[in-house]
Amino acid sequence: MWNFLVLVKMALAHSFLLQGEELSGPFKNMQLLANCYLQNNQAHCAYHILKGTHMPQCRYLFALSCFQMDLMNEAEAALSPNESSSEVPNGAAGHYLLGLVYRFLTCYVQCFNA
Secondary structure (H helix, E strand, O other): OHHHHHHHHHHHHHHHHOOOOOOOHHHHHHHHHHHHHHHOOOHHHHHHHHOOOOOHHHHHHHHHHHHHOOOHHHHHHHHOOOOOOOOOOOHHHHHHHHHHHHHHHHHHHHHHHO
């Protein structure tokens, strides 16, 4: 429990360094809580908090939680550009995660086709 409280304090301190993105109210709180869950190796909790969000940083964290839970199709859908945003969320880190997702998806296809 103590480690989780330390993570919450770290996330609150990190909230001032959000790369210039202005998140408001509940989205900021959801992002901070999900980030704490991910740092505490509880991806399933972050998954349920972030499911259905459309903010770019929340989409990246949702994809990260999907990746940790081996839900590659959902991670790909969260990271792929769509009608609401034409870019992969979180810049280079988002592209890297999308590349990992594609790598694991092609490994799955190759394993099942062999």
